[in-house]
Amino acid sequence: MTVHTASEADQVSGVLASAAARYFGRPAVIEGLSRESGGASRQTWSFDAVTGNARHGLILRRDPPTTGKASDRSATALDRATEFRVLKAAFKAGVRAPEVLFELTPQDGLGEAFVMRRVGGTAIARKLLRDPPYEKARGLIAGQLGEILARIHAVELGSLPALVRREAADHIAGLRRALDALSQPQPVFELGLSWLDRRKPAPIERALLVHGDYRTGNYLADESGVTAILDWEGAHLGDPVEDLGWLCVKSWRFGAVDKPAGGFGSREELWRAYEKTGGAKVDPARAHWWEVFGTVRWGIICHQQAWRHLGGAVKSMELASIGRRAVETEVDLLQLLKEKV
Amino acid sequence: MAQDRPTAAELLSAIADMLREEVTPVLDKVEPRLGFQMRVAVNSLAILEREARLGPAADRREHERLLKLLGRDANLDDLNRELARQLRAGERDERDAALMAHLEATIADKIAIANPKWR
Numbered sequence: 001m002t003v004h005t006a007s008e009a010d011q012v013s014g015v016l017a018s019a020a021a022r023y024f025g026r027p028a029v030i031e032g033l034s035r036e037s038g039g040a041s042r043q044t045w046s047f048d049a050v051t052g053n054a055r056h057g058l059i060l061r062r063d064p065p066t067t068g069k070a071s072d073r074s075a076t077a078l079d080r081a082t083e084f085r086v087l088k089a090a091f092k093a094g095v096r097a098p099e100v101l102f103e104l105t106p107q108d109g110l111g112e113a114f115v116m117r118r119v120g121g122t123a124i125a126r127k128l129l130r131d132p133p134y135e136k137a138r139g140l141i142a143g144q145l146g147e148i149l150a151r152i153h154a155v156e157l158g159s160l161p162a163l164v165r166r167e168a169a170d171h172i173a174g175l176r177r178a179l180d181a182l183s184q185p186q187p188v189f190e191l192g193l194s195w196l197d198r199r200k201p202a203p204i205e206r207a208l209l210v211h212g213d214y215r216t217g218n219y220l221a222d223e224s225g226v227t228a229i230l231d232w233e234g235a236h237l238g239d240p241v242e243d244l245g246w247l248c249v250k251s252w253r254f255g256a257v258d259k260p261a262g263g264f265g266s267r268e269e270l271w272r273a274y275e276k277t278g279g280a281k282v283d284p285a286r287a288h289w290w291e292v293f294g295t296v297r298w299g300i301i302c303h304q305q306a307w308r309h310l311g312g313a314v315k316s317m318e319l320a321s322i323g324r325r326a327v328e329t330e331v332d333l334l335q336l337l338k339e340k341v
Numbered sequence: 342m343a344q345d346r347p348t349a350a351e352l353l354s355a356i357a358d359m360l361r362e363e364v365t366p367v368l369d370k371v372e373p374r375l376g377f378q379m380r381v382a383v384n385s386l387a388i389l390e391r392e393a394r395l396g397p398a399a400d401r402r403e404h405e406r407l408l409k410l411l412g413r414d415a416n417l418d419d420l421n422r423e424l425a426r427q428l429r430a431g432e433r434d435e436r437d438a439a440l441m442a443h444l445e446a447t448i449a450d451k452i453a454i455a456n457p458k459w460r
Contacts, residue, residue: 176429185418185425188444194428195435257460318378321385327451328459334448337435 009033012045015108016060019115020049023102027051046118057118059098064111076164076174077233080112085161086235087116090209093155096148097229121220121227125254128216129263133223140225142265145214145247146273148229153240154278155209165207165237168200171293178300182307188330192296195337201286207237214243215252216262244270244282245290250332251298251325288341295336299329349393357386391454399450406443 013030020028033047036059045060063080078086080103087100104113128134128141166174172193179186179193212234220227246252248260248267256263261270271282306323309316347355361383369376400417407420415423427433433440452459 185422187421187424187428188448190425190428191435191440191444194431198431198434317385318381321381324385324388324455327448327455330448331452331459334441334445 009035012060012062012110013047015104015110016047016049016115019102019104019108020051020056020058023115024049024051024054024056058101059116059118060110060113061116062104062110062113065109076236078163078235080114082161082163083232083235084114086163086209086232089159089161090152090155090229090232092159093151095151095155095229096226097232119220119228121222123217123220123230125216125252125263128221129254129256134221137221137223137225138264141221142259142261142269143273144226145219145262145264146270146275146279147277148226149211149214149240149243149247150274150277150279152211152214152229152243153208153280157209157237160209163209163235163237166210167203167207167238168196168289168293169203171242171297172197172200175297175300178304182303184303186300186303188333189296189299192292192299192333192337196289196293196296199289201239201241201289204239208240210236210238210240211243212236214247215249216247216254216264217252239286239290240280241282241286241290242293244274244287245292246294246297248287248291249294249298249329251295251329285341288336288339292333292336295329295333299326299333302326302329350390353386353390353393357383357390360386388455391457395450395454399454402450403447406446410439410443 013033016030016033017028020030029050031048031050033045036044036046043060043062043064045062047058047060049056049058061080061083084100084103087097090097091099098116098119100114100116102115104110104115122128128137175189175193179189211229211232213231214229218231219229247262247270250257250260253259253263259265260267267284267287271287275281302322302325305319306321306326308314309320310323360379365376365379365383368379404417404420407417407424408414411420411423413420413423424433435441
């Protein structure tokens with residue numbers, strides 16, 4: 001990971017000033033530009049654009065132009081232009097998501113990038129789960145996540161860009177390919193995938209918009225609860241129950257293990273809110289299947305993260321150490337396989 | 342040839358303690374991003390300390406169980422490769438009590454090293 005240099009910040013600031021002026025139709029001054037997070041290849045910058053008397057709090061999402069080095073981007077992740085269109089459709093459909101404003105052009109020279117409105121709140125699970133200011137929010141978040149998810153799954157497919165359709169069988173095949181790319185055999189994950197394969201839910205009649213990474217850590221919340229759903233790059237078409245199962249994977253409870261819905265509530269509480277907001281009635285067996293799937297998926301992703309370092313794509317102690325977190329999901333998986341649903 | 346004390350585990354402990362108690366607080370003040378990285382490093386050193394202490398016996402136990410379960414002699418990696426193959430091919434599954442006992446024991450030993458507080 002590289003810390004941005006002054007010259008990179010100057011370049012970004014200059015481009016944003018002219019792009020914001022184009023969008024708002026009047027001269028814009030960029031203030032408070034700072035790099036928020038993310039790896040070298042996928043950046044988030046925060047800034048204000050001041051146009052006359054108006055101050056716009058904004059976020060730049062940016063994949064810098066690749067330098068020909070091995071990419072550390074996931075092969076299944078959406079590119080920025082597609083993510084922009086998915087976010088636009090979701091926001092228009094009333095989903096609590098950041099409002100995207102404009103894309104940068106290739107002539108701007110920042111790589112694939114777009115700008116959206118900044119939303120208040122924190123994504124840090126540890127704070128949301130333990131800090132005093134969020135006490136009231138803790139009682140609301142599970143239900144809110146159910147409501148928002150129902151709205152995501154109701155997004156009109158005609159309003160979306162072309163997205164890959166991925167169902168249970170495609171996911172299993174994808175994870176087996178991922179295992180084959182690792183150098184170590186993984187008996188527990190193989191067991192999990194075979195278990196999943198034998199119990200695959202029936203193919204869905206109508207694929208819906210699936211967020212693909214709907215979990216604690218990937219939304220912002222403040223004292224009143226969830227303010228915006230983030231991280232849409234895993235969006236695809238598929239079985240909506242996938243998102244419900246993923247949210248309940250134990251790793252996303254961040255220690256609040258007795259609250260399956262992202263660390264904030266029960267599965268039933270989540271499902272009730274989802275169904276009340278127009279989501280289809282949740283079949284507990286199907287939800288369990290997707291929770292088992294999600295547990296295997298996160299375990300294999302842990303190994304993939306470590307392999308981004310081990311394979312030489314990026315040099316990162318932090319990524320390397322994630323490899324040792326995979327066993328947490330093996331513990332959870334063996335537990336889940338024993339449960340009767 | 343046996344090395345002198347400190348053992349690997351003892352030395353790793355001493356390093357982790359020093360980094361946690363003396364270096365991390367300074368980094369948190371000066372450069373929080375590095376403070377976070379140091380916490381990750383200290384946590385990894387704790388994993389290595391447990392691995393140095395518990396790893397060799399855990400590997401031996403896993404190897405012995407696999408020899409019995411698969412009924413053939415090979416190194417640990419090859420035996421796991423064969424088990425993984427059988428599981429993907431559906432030649433064994435979760436109804437096999439001996440298999441499940443082996444996996445439970447293996448994972449219990451692994452988590453005791455990687456994150457004993459996980460539940």
